[in-house]
Amino acid sequence: MIELTVDGIKVLAEEGMSLLEVVRGAGFEVPTLCNHPAVEPYGACRLCQLQVSRGNWSRLVASCIFPAQDGLVVSTRSEEVVRARRMLLGLLWSRCPSSTVIGDLARSYGLQRPPFPARDEACILCGLCVRFCRERVGAEAIGFQGRGPERRVGTPFDLPSEPCYSCRACAGICPIGTIHYEEVPGREAVRWYTAYEGDQQPLPRARVDTATCSGAGCAACLTVCPVGCIRLVAAPEKGEAQTVALVDRDACVGCRYCEKICLKNAMQMEPAQENPVTRATVKESIDG
Amino acid sequence: MPRLADAVALANHRRELKNAARHARAPVTVCCGTGCRAKGAMEVFAALSDKVGASPLGERHEIRQSGCRGFCERGPMVIVGNEELHYEGVTPKHATQIVQETLGNGTVLKPLLYRDPVAKQMVERDPDIPFYANQMRLVLRNCGRADPRSLDDYIAEGSYGALAKALTTMYPEEIIETIEKAGLRGRGGAGFPTGAKWQMCRKAPGKPKYIICNADEGDPGAFMDRSVLEGDPHSVIEGMVIGAYAIGASEGYIYVRAEYPLAVENFTRALEQAASYGLLGEDILGSGFSFAMRVQLIGSFRQSLSHWLGDDSFDFNLRVSLGGGAFVCGEETALMASIEGRAGEPRPKPPFPAQEGLWGLPTNINNVETWATVPLIIERGADWYRGIGTESSKGTKIFSLVGKVKNTGLVEVPMGTTLRKIIFEIGGGTLKDRPFKAVQTGGPSGGCIPAEHLDTPVDYEKLQALGSMMGSGGMIVMDERTCMVDVARYFVTFLEGESCGKCLPCREGTQRIREILSRITQGKGELADIEQLEELCPVIRQTSLCGLGQTAPNPVLSTLRYFRDEYMEHIVEKRCRSGTCKALVNFIVLPEKCTGCMACLKVCPADAIQGALKQAHVIDPNHCDRCGSCFDCCRFDAIIVQ
Structure with missing residues (x-):
């Protein structure tokens, strides 16, 4: 166990946790768009x-990829943190001026x-869809x-992607709900593009038919769910x-593994x- | 040549080569580096070989090739005889003259000599030229002397002596201690202590360990790594084998830009030769230490390069990887991703490469110049090396001196040499002796240092304190015809395009800076733009993922710091004093000074200048392209920027 100080409060954590996990776990609010518990941190x-300091040493770090260390003093809303986040936002x-998620934030x-x-x-290029798919x-x-200003997300040659089996988890995990798809007749793949939210079709979400579910006797869905949104x-x-x-259903990304x-x-x-889910609700529901 | 069985065999071979050299023919060395080749050095070499071979002089003289001599401005260069006469700007037509008069009669060809712009006199001997005389060429010691195609040349000069010493008389820990004590810091830019890096990698659990030579030299105007690879590939190989022995690595990679075909060719040939001598591969010099190497080509250049590399796999384990042409691949984690075949994008550190590097195993990455320095330290000792340089930065550093300076080329000086000495004594001052304005150091993400700091001794800390950095050692000299806002815009545009695009502040931030600077150079700037730049830049620096983004605001911040008045002129007065920003410039002729020589009229590409001989000319602003050609060519200062 290691001990950190977050905004003046002592917080205990396991070694190997990221600073973001520790600080959020302690109930502090930290905004993120590219972080999701189902995939590796990306930064x-x-x-x-967050501002971290130890003695005279102090700096800003991206907490999702910064390992929590013993004795670290963390500030979640220092002037510098707020200034940096405001500029990044x-x-x-x-x-993306049309995004309501980013506008509200x-x-x-x-x-x-x-x-x-x-x-x-x-698209904000957070890479959640790409990483989740991979x-x-x-x-x-x-x-x-x-590369650089040319960077974007897409399918190979912008054609319906061969390995896609239209699970639509990419659309479900998108933090600003910008991924759209069209059914391709005769194929399981979807035609994939990004556009503004608003005119998005409702995304599929899993629902359990309690009459037929055998619960703890099977529990296969629990083991395959990549976001861990199923419980008994x-x-x-x-x-x-x-x-x-x-x-x-707030955390479900509709990947159809369980189905x-x-x-x-x-x-x-x-x-x-309702669409889309925000990262904060996903995180909370999984923690809860 | 059979394998050298042990260190004694190497020493014996070296002695034989030195004895043979005493009776050898006098060398006539043609510099065949990339710069001189571009100016026709290979034709000069062919012409000289042809003329000498056909005459009895061939018994006394030998025409040789060498790697880059660093004085690229003056190429092609030929160094004649044991007295080292320096001929520059040589063309194949001069071959007959050189052979008949200098080799035959011993007369010096005056028109081919170097004329020193400071002392205004001819210099005959190569080592007497101030450009060379004021340098301390340690890493570059063999560049321009030995023939990159011949390993024996390098052995005669002393190469692989340090390797024999390290393998036969030193423990790995002892080598690391020596490097630590010598105070060697990484020459790639960040200046991390090399010994500490090696130590971390040696102690890291996991096998096999890898070492990598970072030769992805991408800074505009920098070419020291290319020159070392071309002119002295063996010092890099020797440094890497010593490093591998010290760290406990068994495989090595070199990541070279595909744009450096001659460096790849020379380095690959050197690898093969070193392996055939037993200086690489299994049981090196009978020490029992093996360091295997394989030449592996990646990417689309494989086909075009295979003709001189043969099969794509050799049986020795230093791999040559050709870069895909991305500046960001010089960043170590992006470089490793690229070698592994993934897109070159940096990843967060920790874990550091020393812990989890290539293929997830402990890896040590050093720059070309760092590896080439290692044999020197092992051979001559840490104390000798510590004696050179400043308190915090030891040894020498190679700078590539370019821009508006008379002597363009590679300059190796001890750390702590002042900028003034580098630019005015070695570099010979600014072109046409125009007033010096600034020197940009550290590559695209470095900063511009103004004239009042010319007497600063150059080392890692001093440059940082001035808002610039050491970087890989680029030095771009600027005079009054350079607009500092435009310079900042140029470098930020470069960084914007080379950003991998993964993290937000670097990708979006550099785009926004470029937009703002473009507005200012187009005369659409507002005072609020400067405020916005000053808010944006520190955030990009603090929050970016890798070094590229963290240093990307440097060009803006340093020009804002030293040349704020120029920004203000652009924004408030809508004027660009250097005549660079086309939207803000009008070139006009001062009739009282104009002699009517018609020189400007002839160079104007837009035919915007009217006038007759001995009558004052007039520039038509409606047709003028604002290229500044007239301004540059006028010898009477009759054209001014308004």
Whole structure:
């Protein structure tokens, strides 16, 4: 166990945890867009800046990729942290002025309007969709193209991607809900593009048919769920000590892993009520 | 040549070569580095070989090739005989003259000599030229002397002596201690202590360990790594084998830009030769230490390069990897990703390469110049090396002196040499003796240092304190015709395009800086722009993922620090005093000074100048392209920038 001081409060943590995990676990609010517990930390959006210091040494770090260390003094809302986040949000907002997620976040840091000439991009290049597709789905159906200002996310040659089996988890995990798809007739793949939120179709979310689910007797869905949004709950109506699976529909990204593995066809995909999920809700629901 | 069985065999071979050299023919050395080749050095070499071979002089003289001599401005260069006469700007037409008059009669060809712009006199001997005389060429000692195609040349000069010493008389820990004590710091830019880096890698668990030579030299105007690889590949190989022995590594890679074909060719040939002598591969010099190497080509250049590399796998384990042409691949984690075949994008550190590097195993990465310095320290000792340089920075550093300076070339000086000495004594001052304005050091993400700091002794800390950095050692001299806002815009545009795009502040931030600077140079700037730059730059520096982004605001911050008045002129007065920013410039002719020589009229590409002989000319602003050619060619200062 290691001990850190976060905004003056002592916090205990396991060695090997990232600073972000520790600080969020202790109940502090840290904004992120590129971080998700289901995939490896990446450090692209840089919004999770925290000020760390030890003695006279002090600096800003991207907390998602900074290992928690014993004795570290952390400040989550120092003047420097707020200044850096405000500028980063200003850059993001100017890139994607139509995003309500970013707009709300930017306003909460005191910005009134995008500080630079607006560019009207739909994607913030956080890489969550690319990483989820590679690390969790294993399909690598989408990837980054280009370098520097040319960088964007897409399918090979912008055609429906061969390995894509239209799980749509990319759209589900997108922090600003910008990924759109069209069904390709006769194929499982989707035609993939990014556009503004608003005109997005409802995304599929898993729902358990409690009548057919065998609960703890099977629990296969729990083991395959890449985001860990399924848990077992007591089902007294089915008998004593009986359980069924329950999907946290805010955290579900709709990847259909559970649907494919369920032997009883108890997992059904249904359109979600609200889109998109924000990272904060995903994190909270998983912690909860 | 059979394998050298042990250190004694190497020493014997060296003695034989030195004895043979005493009876050898006098050398006529043609510099065949990339710069001289571009100016026709190979044709000069062919013409000289032809003329000498056909005459009885061939018995007394030998025409040789060498690697880059560093004085690229003056190429092609020929160094004649044991007295080392320096001929420059040689063309194949001069071959007959050189052979007949200098080799035959012993007369010196005056028109081919170097004329010193400071003392205004001819210099005959190469070592007497101030450009060389004021340098301390240690790492470059063999460049321009030995023939890169012949390992024997280097052995005769003393190469691989340090390797024999290290393998036969030193423990690995002892080598690391020596490097630590010598105070060698990484020459790639960051200046991290090399010994400490080696120590970390040696202690890291995991096998095999790798060492990498970073030859992805991408700074505009910098070419010291290329020259060392071309002119002295063996010092790099020797340094790497010593490093491998000290760290406990068994395999090595070199990551070279594909744009350096001659360096790749010379280095690959050197690898093969070293392996055939047993200086690389299994059981090096009978010590039992093996360091295997393999030449492996990646990328689309494989086909075009295979003709001089033959099969793509050799049986020795230093691999040559050709870069995909990305500046960011000089960053160590991006470089390793590129060798592994992934996109060259930096990843967060820790874990450091010494802990988890190439293929997840402990890896030590050093720059070309750092590796080439290692044999010197092992051979002559840490105390000797500590004696050179300043308190915090030891040894010598190679700078590539370019821009508006008379003697363009590679300059190796001890740390602590002043900028003034480098630019005015070695470099010979600014072109046309125009007033000096600034020197840009440290590559694209370095900073501009103004005239009042010319007497600063150059070392890692001093340059940083001035808002610039050592970088890999680029030095771009600027005179009054350079606009500092435009310079900042140029470097930021370079960095914007070379950013990998992974992290937000570097990708978006450099784009926004470029937009703001472009506005200012177009005359659309506002005072709020400067405020915005000053808010944006520190955030990019603090929050970017890798060194590229963290240093990207340097060009802006340093020019804002020293040349704020120029920014103000652009924004408030809508004027560019250097005549660079086309939207803000008008060239006009002062009729009282104009002699009507018609020189400007002839050079004007837009035919915007009217006038007749001996009558004052007029520039038509509607047709003028603002290229400044007239301004540059006028010898009477009759054209001014308004």
